[in-house]
Structure formats: C-alpha cells, structure tokens
Amino acid sequence: MNCSAYAQKNQAVMAVLTGMPATQTMADSVKKGFRGLSVVNEKVIWISGQRGLVGRSINGGKSFVWRRVSTFEKMDFRTLHAFDKKRAMIATAGTPAAILTTHDGGKTWLHITNGMNKMGPVNVVREDPKQTGLLYAGTEREVYFSADNGNNWVQIAVNENLGGDYGDGPVDQGDYDLCIAVDPSNPNKVYLGNVEFFVSTNGNNFTPVRIAGGTGAFESVSHVDYHAIVFSPSNPSVIYIGNDGGVTRSTDGGQSWNSLNHTLTTLQFYRIASSKNDRNILAGGFQDNGCALGLNGNSSWKSTATGDGQEHFFSGSNPNLFFGSAQQGALYAFQIENGNVNQTSMTFPQGEQFPWTTPFFEDATTNTTIYAASNRLFKSTNLGQDWEPTTAQGVSQNTVTDVTQSKVNPQLFYLVAGEDEIFVSTDGGLNWDNKSSANPQPSRALQRIVPDPVDANTVYLVRSGYGSPQIYKSTNQGTSWSDIQSDLPDLPANDFFVDPSNPSFYFIANDAGVYYSSNSGANWMRLGSNLPVVPVFDFDYANYQSERLLRIGTHGRGAWEVNLDAVSSVQIESFTASVSPEGTLLRWNTTKESGNKGFHVERSYDRNNFETIAFISAKGNGSYTFNDAANRNKAWYRLKAEESDGSFRYFNIVETEGVPVQFGVAQNYPNPFNPVTVIKFTIPSESAVKVSVFNPLGQKVDEILNANLAAGEHEAIWNAASFTSGVYFYSVEVSDNTGNLIFSSMKKMILVK
Template identity: 25%
Template sequence: MKTKILALISVVFLFYSANSLNAQWIQCHNGFYGALIGGFESNGGNLRVSTQNAGIYLSTNEGYNWFQTNYGLTNLNVFALISNSNYVFAGTHSSGVYRSSNNGANWSSASSGISNLGINALAVYGSTVYCGSTNGLYTSTNNGTNWISAGGELASKPVMTILFSGSNMLVGTNGFGFYFNGTQSNSGLTDLNVSCLAVSGSGIFAGTFNGLFYSGNNGASWTAVNSGITNPNITSLLAYNNKIFTSTYSDGIYYSTDTGISWIPCSDGITNMSITNLHLRGTNIFCGTAGAGVFRSIDEGASWTEFNEGIISQNVYAFTTYNSKLFAGTSGKNIFVTTNSGLNWNVTGYGVANPNIMSLMNNESYLFAGTWGGIYRSSNGGDNWSSVNSGLTYHDVRGLAFVNRNSVIYNFAGTNGGIFRSTNNGSNWSVIQYAQYVWDFTIKDSNIFAGTLYGIYHSPDFGSNWSLAIQNLSNVDVRTMASNSIYVFAGTNGAGVFRSPDYGANWYQVSSGMGNRAVSDLLCIGDTIIAATFYYGVYLSTNNGTNWQTRNNGLLNLNMRSLYLSNGYVFAGSYGGGIFRIPLNYIINGIPEMVQNIPHEFLLFGNYPNPFNPVTQIKYYVAGSSHVNLEIYDVLGNRVTVLVSGIKDAGMHAAEWNAANYSSGIYFCRLKSSSFTKTIRMVLMK
C-alpha cells in the first residue's frame, strides 16, 4: 500500500490542478435516503431490495446499511428478486432476467427463451426457477440459462405473482384472476387483477386492485374480506404468527387475526402510506414504500422504523430556498431541507398529505409546494404546511411561478388542466387559461410564458390574456422555460432547446452540440445556460445556447429532472439517483476560484480511474485536523484493507490502492471521521 500525504502548503496548487482535470459533481447523500422499492430477497446473512431506477441494494447487517450492487445490470428498474443455492435472480421492467453467481457483485443477462422481457414475478421450487412475465409463465431447470413456456392456460397470461404452498403452485394474473396448479379458479373473485397471494393455515388470500379475497378451498370459491380497510388497492400479503398482514397503495398496512373478517391498521412510523411490498426475515417484518424506502418492524407491525442508510434512489423534481434553507421536492418522500448547502438533509413537509412534490416556490411571503394532490402553503419557513386549493379544479400541479407588480403578488399554478392564478397568496385560485399539462413558467418583464404538452402559451399582461406560440413550436411538448435579459428559452421533450429574442414572436432552435435531446429543466445565469436532460445528463452553454457541451463528470445518474443555483453551488435533481451538486465556477470553467473558495467541509471524491486495474487513486479533503479512516470493503460488507487511519491536517489528501491481489468486482471505499461518513463505489476490472 502506498499513501501520499500532501503538505498543507501545496494544498491550493493540488486543488487547482486536480480539479481543473477532474472537477466533478458530488452526490448529496447524508440523510437523503429513500427509494421506490420493488421487492425483497433474503439469503443467509444477506438481505436485498430492488428499486425503481437505482437497481439492487445489499445489506449484510439486517438493513442498518445498504450498498448498491449493479455491476452488469443494464436495466436498473428491478421488480422481482429470488435466489437458490447457486444464483441470485433479478427480474427487470423491460430487459428480462439477470442472474449473479457471486452474491450480486456481477450480473449477466439470463433471458434466453423469454419472448416478452417485462418481468413481474420470480419463484423457486426444487431445482426449477419460475418467471412470471407480461405474456406468460416460464420455467428453467438450468438456473436461467434457458427458459421454456409453462404452456397450458398460463402460456400467454400476464403473470403478477407466483407462490408455492407445498407442491401446489398458486398464480395471480393481471386480468385473468387466480390459477391453482395451472387451472383458472375465479368463482366469487370480482376483481381479476390479482397482484399478491398468501397462504394462512388452510386458506388462501388474494390481493387485487379492488380488495382482498379469501378462499378456504384452494380457490374453488372466493369471499371478499375488506372490513376496516379504507382503500383496498392491495399490493402485498404476508402470513406470520397467526396473523395475516396486507399492504395497500395509499392506505398503509393492516393485519387480521380472524381470517380477514376484520382488519386493524398498523402503520405507525411509516412516512409514506403507499406500500409496495412486505417481507419476513426471521421475526422482523420489512416493508417497502413507493418513494420513502425501507421500514422495519420488530414488534409485528405495532411500530416501524426507517432503515434506509445508503439507499439513494429519490426522484427530485423541484428546489427552492427560504433564508438559509434549501428545499428539495421528491416523488414519494415529500420535502427535504438542508441548511449547509446539501451536506446534510432532513425530511420536512409536516402537513403535506401528498408526498409527491412536483414544484416548489418562494414568493417572498410564503413557501408553496405543488403536488399530485394540489397546492400546499407554509408561512413559517417550511416547518408546517396547509392545503390551499380553493378554486383549483385540477390538482396535478407541475409548475409554480409568481411576479410582484405594484405591490400585488400574482401567483401562477400550472396543472394537468390549465393555468390558475391567485392574487391572495393562494387562498383562492381561478383558472385563466385551459391547457393540457402546464409544466413550467418563466417571467420576463410583464410577459409570462408557460410550457405545456402542446406548445408555449404567452401572456403580455400578467395572465389576463393568452396566445399560443405557433412559429416552430406548434404542438411541441415544452417541458421547461427560462429567461435572461436578452432571450426567452424553451426546453422541449425531444427537440432540444429553442430561444426567442422578441418575447416569443419568433422561436429558433439552438441545439448545436446537444441535438434533439429531451430537456427537463433550464437554468439561466447571465449568458450561461445549464440544461438538464432525460437520460443524457447536464449540458452547458456559455453563449446563450448557441453551442452546448456536456458536464457529466461525477454524475452517477444521467436521468436528470431539475436544476437550481444556491450559495454558489449548482444542484441537479435526478430521476432515481437523488441530488448532485457542483460549485458554479467548476461547471463553467472546470477550475476552482481562489483560496477563499476552498471547501470548509469533508469531501470524498470519486476514485480515478474507475473502473481500474489494478491501481486507483482516491482523493479526499479534510476540513480541520481530525482522525480519519479510509477503508475498502467488498460487496459482502467485509473490510479488505485500511488505507488511512490517523490524524490528518486540514487540506487535500490522496491515497492509492493497489488491488493486484484482489479479484474483479465491486468494492466500496469509505471515509469516516467523527462528524462525516461517505462511501463511494469502485469497480476493479482485470
């Protein structure tokens, strides 16, 4: 092991040279945890969860910490997990089945014979692996090397869930009901969309989109059992210790001790009532949510505790600031807030009943949040929120904006049905223009521009009158708007960026270097324009959009949704990867400013090169003289080496790891001090 300790006197120069070549985005991780959970899998000391958009996470300590294990997994939207004695299997949204023979360190495709690659369910019985796809049931007797159709009645049915009870195979389908050993059996089953199954004693429970059903005769007949469940859109079932647990998509978790005759709610501690999955591990019950990640109960559901350390898979749609606070709106876990430029985050949003935050705004008097369920307002800096939907007839709120003219604050809300305006800080709203999906606004002088599903609406008089832009943008899906002192900019879904020099009278495409990328957000800083795109990361223009170049170094997720400038940092919200930040001067110049802008916090930079063979360098920054540990772990959570352990002076440091004696795969480097912990992923490829 070779360790280089850089003298404090040379910190400034190293900081310049290292970052001029490797200026990069850093993921904001401390406290910013959560995900939409697809499924669970337990195997010995390993617990896994699959997520939407962030792949698979592994815990080797009962969920206290999680590590991402996606090497070789090309589709990170994973619905199902299962394992046998040889492999771990993962079913993806549209890329079929993957398998791993080394506990998830590496994945490879294993879908030969499956004609439709949308995988909903996996199961193992004996030496056979079962796969439920959107066009039928498949089986494999060679660990997924080849698959064949199960034939019979299930040959082309969309399979949602597979469960074995002894030697009996129970299958739930989408639209065709329940099958017992391959034979359809739906008498009394009034909803044929069977999403989950459980066996309790001699009975079978079936969860559907519209309620729970019970059968005491192997599915020959069914009876509805929903008493006490407010919204019976059933997502999961679990039988344990003479209780049956069920989860719903918007109403949390319930349990029954009387074969489903009555149900008792048991969601205390869960912050998102849209539950996707239940999983029993020993005597502990885990639940997955649609955005808030993983929770665990050690008392049979009486109370739940969040267990998300390391799971970063949030969809981040919006930012705003209030005094020294930066707020981030997510899909599924409400609003996060930081008071130190993203180093640490906490969940806020008390009173916001809908956790899917699509837009945020500070109108200099109040904070506003636009959600799938309307608008919420805070008068105390985001600590408490209340609904303000009077007059708002469409509640899917995607864009918010305001303008203060002659002491009147005009507030605008873009919804799935039109543009609404309020002149009393949201207490009342009135529709001023009908339009389908109003995504975003920008305001230039007295002109308001609204990007919609079918083009741009323009008002020259604070929203009293509107016209639809026709020239070059007719029926174009305009997802984001921005403006500076010269131009108005429009980011489109599939046609790049347009700009107008004359208040929207004429629009010209300015996408050289970007092409027809789908643009999700735009940020104007003088004549510097930053664009977030779907699937292709971040683009930068320093000449008002005439030319573009990528700025993706350090981004672990290129599917971006939002941009914001705060306290000298550009923040980028991603779809499935949380938040990334970079100093503004880095993204523009790639070179830091002078000494006063050297960071005042601990930083762990990505190793370089990555992937590597066999040597890689790891840079880290120490804010003040501290005892630090820099350690390497394998994918199972075992510490394989310690690179640094001791007192380090303030400044930039670097360490090298020579992995010549280690096998190829995923490793994790962790920097830890008394006040800071961060982990990065490294890939050794020999």
C-alpha cells in the same frame, strides 16, 4: 467529480443533504431499467426489467446473459421469482398481463394462467419453500393458488376486499401496489400487500393488519401502498415490508412492526425548493408523503401537508412565506411563525381540472404575483387570495405538464401538454400561439419546457421515453428545434438547467442521475461520483452570493447539492488537433483553472475506448500543446482535467483524419462526366500543389488548383461547362518548400455532353 460531506461548500461536489451514503452502481444500470431482482444463492442472480428484458448471472453478478422474451419485447416485467439457475417466473406490468415460467435458464418461456378469471396487473408468484409445487399469485383484487407449479390455478379469498378501505368503501391499486409472500416456516401463512397489508393464516382467507382498534387504511401497521414483502433467509420471524413510506420490520413473525426509516433516506421527491435568504431552509413535495419544510441545515423536517407533495417555492416578498402543493391542484400558502407552520388552502373556480403535478410558480419580476395552471393559466396578484384565468377558454386539450415564464422577457410564457402540444404566449398569457407542429417526432411525453436564463429567444424541451432524443433546443421561441442529445444515455429526462453565470453549462436530470455539458450540449458527462444511480426529478437553483448551489430532489435517495462555481473550476476555450508527418499536434487554451492539477491526454482509435498517453501539469490560465509523435492515423482525443482533490472532468472529443504515408492520385469521379468532376489526391506532408488540365495535344487548357496544402486528403473540382466533349488529361504536381518538384501524376478523363 467526487463528492464530499455536506459541510464542504467550496469544492466541486455533489453533497448529500440527507445523510445518504455513497453506493456502487451496476455497470449496465444506465442502459437497462430493472424492476425485479431474485437472488437464488451467492452465484445465481436473476433480473427482470423493461422492454421484455431478463438477465441471469451464474457467477455472482460478474457477468449477465441478457435475453428479451419473445412476443413481450414491448412489455415491462414487474417482478421476478427464481427457484434455481434454470427455473424462474416473471410477471408483466400492465396489459396484456401474464405470468411466464422458464425451465431452461431463460431461453424459452411458457405462459401459465390457466384457471385465472381475469388478468389485470399481476405480481410474481411466491412458492411455499417447504412443499415443491405450491404457488401463490396476486392479481388485481384477487389471489390464486396452484399446487402444480402454476399449470393450473384456483382462486382463493373469493369476494374479499383485498385492496383496502379508507372509510368510504373498498379501493384497489393493483396496478401500482401489489406484493405477495409465503412464510417459509408455515405454508398456510401468506402475506399480501395492496393499498393495505393483509395476512392469511389458513392459506385461503385474508384479513387486514392494522394497529389495535384500527378500522381503515389510515390505521395500517405501516404507510399505505405496499410493494415488497421479504423474509430474512436466516430467521423467518424477521419480516421486512416496503411501501410508500419506506421500510418496516417485524422480528416476531408479524406480531408487531417497527419503522426503520430513521436510518434510511427513501423519500421520493417530486419537487424541491430553497429559501431565498437562508441556505439551511428547504421545502419539498414527496411521493405519497405530503409536503415538508426542512430546517436547521436539513437536520429536521416538519410535515406541512398530506397527499402527494408537488411544486414548492419560497416567496420573494416575505422570507417566512412559502408556497406548496399536493396532487391535482391542492395549493397552499405556508407561513412560518416561531418555528411553527400555518397552512392556508387556495380555492379556484369549480370545474377546473388540474394535472397531477400542477404548475405553480412566482412571477419573474413581481414577487406578489403567482401563477398556477389547469389547462389554462391562472394568475393571482395578491399571493393567492384571489385568482383569475388569463384566458376564457382552455389552452390545451391534454394534461398540462409544465408552464414556465422567461426571466429575460417576463411577457413570454411557454406551455406543454401530453406528447404533442407546445404553446407560446408573448403577451403575459393572454393569447397563445400553437407551436405543436414543430414538436420533434416521434412524439414523447413532454416533461418540462425551460426558458434560457440569458437569451429570450432560446428555450429547451425536456422529454421522457426511450429510443429518441430527450432534450431539444430552440433559438426561435419554439418555431423549430434541434437535438442536443449528443452522447447522453437513452433514458427518460425529467428536468433541465442552464447556469445563468456560465450559459454554456447545461445540466439535465434523468432516470440515472445528473449529467452536465460544458459546451452547450456537444458532449455530456455524469456529475457526482458518489451520487447514486437514481431518478432525479427536479432542479433548484439557490444563489446566496458567496455560493451558487444547484440542488436536486431524487426519487428515493434524498436531496443533494453541488456548488456551481466548483463544477466549472476548469474551463477550456478551445481544443484542436492537426496531423503532420511529425505526429498529431494538440492545442488547447484555458480561461479558468481554479484548483487544477493538470490534464490527462487520452487517445482512442474507435471513439469508445480511450487510453492515457500523457499527463500535462497545470500552469494556470493559458495555452498548452502536446505532440503525439506516435500517431499519424485517424484517431480521437480528449482531455481529462484532474483537480487537486483527485476529482476530474472530461472535455470535448476532437477527431483527426490521419495523414497518408505516400502520395496518391485517384481517378476522377464521375468519369465520363458532364460537366463537373472531382479529382482526389493525398500528400504526406505540407506541400505546394498544382492541378492542371491538358488536351490531347499536350496543351494546358485550365489550372484548377495552385496552393499550399496541409498533409492529408484533398480534392479539386473541375467545371468543364465551357469546354467541348472529348478526352482530357489532368496532372497533379507537388513541390517542396524550395520549389523542387517531388511528385507528379497524370490521368485521363472523358467529357461527354
């Protein structure tokens, strides 16, 4: 599936809404989570990642050697700084925090924190490139200096506020914001990023860098929450800083700073929503960049609220009314008037503890009724002017992550919280049944619970984490669950969507993009050849009659859309394979072939590596056959439909068992037996087979099989419950289609009671 410009609306594309160019992806990026990158030169590259993983390439990234650091297999490495192909340092994320160093290319690592007072979150050290052995390290609220390659550390800037100040005292987010760098031309000039951006000109004391006259974090030279500081290798006067607002650059050694965000798409969507009436109007909530309204075909965005923007939706009662939220239950109604946006805040009873991303949505049938949730469900029947809880007490004991309502049965609600809690209400949220005991194990963070758009009893559970399935399906309102992970990559999942017009088409948003299935989760394929490998946090479905759009909000690469009717431009009703002496016969039937060029037939002998063995031109909806005369062995086959624009999609994999090249009869098993035994045999072509049982006198005492069978391996089962103990003989006789005997075999078996 390739992608095109935003204006091409009738192709199976994942079109970018924010002008994001296509990117190439790293081959292992869907298998490993990367957090640190250090490029020593054009040949030597180091990468650190999740679960103790460190990779090193000495051939410019063509291949990597991956190792997990001993005793840190369950830790993530926050950042990495490499000095050459043998020496590097890494810092852990979370606790226990540590700085580790290697001198042998990553084979062994040494823990170096001698002299550090405490080990909260730590950022990787940065060296003074002019003086070998001089290192700086930033930890939570503290900075350390080492003159001997990290063997010993001394704290500097003691008792200084190295976090930030919004006006009501020092704040620190060292577990989230932390970066440090040394000016390559001046070892005493050190930059530190936390909530605010700091500089030291003497290698010892730090001051915040703010706009002229600024007194707090809101006057920082760029957006608060700093994560990266990078000097240009060719000119140390050019400095880049990365933060929650994007990228800022200085070309004069830090004297002045300019935003580069007008050329970048870096906003991180938490949620995205589309106008119900105008395809050119969107709204979204962004990580630490508030809420915004997108107008005029996405050519401009208007800020509507601050904070961490969260859930959004447009009202079905008024095309100029939409709703949005910020973190922990800050809910708003927005009215569009003459191009301006007026904001109204909503209030709730004191003491309610709302989650970071508060569930907030419109009723499935009554567009003047809206809902929000703390650890219980609130309902407003007048568009948020007044709110009442549906229950007197909280439903969940943990942080609620999602509450949803079935569009098929509007009285049916679902609520999930934490890693274990699942609740179902069948009376509009008045009473809740606890279905947590059915939660699949091991537990994982529950991200979403998504009702099926056509079946009231079906619901889908979306989970985060690694090492166990991230997507489950229930057909009985959460009483039991089945895994539909299939061949999805093992990555945290964030959202799920079922196409209401093609309910066997599933879409899942995870930390590598979007995957889809055309067969109810039996197989999955990545959607969008030009969609970057990026976490996708949210789906939004927009039906404008002439086009049905699935839109996504990515966490750092903008908003994208795909035409759902184009995704399903080729639909296969069935795909089968049968083996005979003449080869493997493939049959498939299509129900839709809009824009189809033809089918590539692919074969694999290990289910992983496929080769194209034929191309069958499209002939419109109908039946297709292909005989793979070269193969009578066990194999796997799949179809790749190629569209007229060169894009393609894969369909189900079918497996064949192969055909034996000769007749064979195995010894019955078990033997001796009481009273049931199995007789296995193979035939190389379709034949008439008779399996009989004889006593020692040669008398036929039973006939257990008499049938025409296809080529392959078969079995006959004899239940001797009515026979006495003793020796028996079984015979397998095979005849051709004219009745002539072409094979026979007899073996002994013993019945012991």
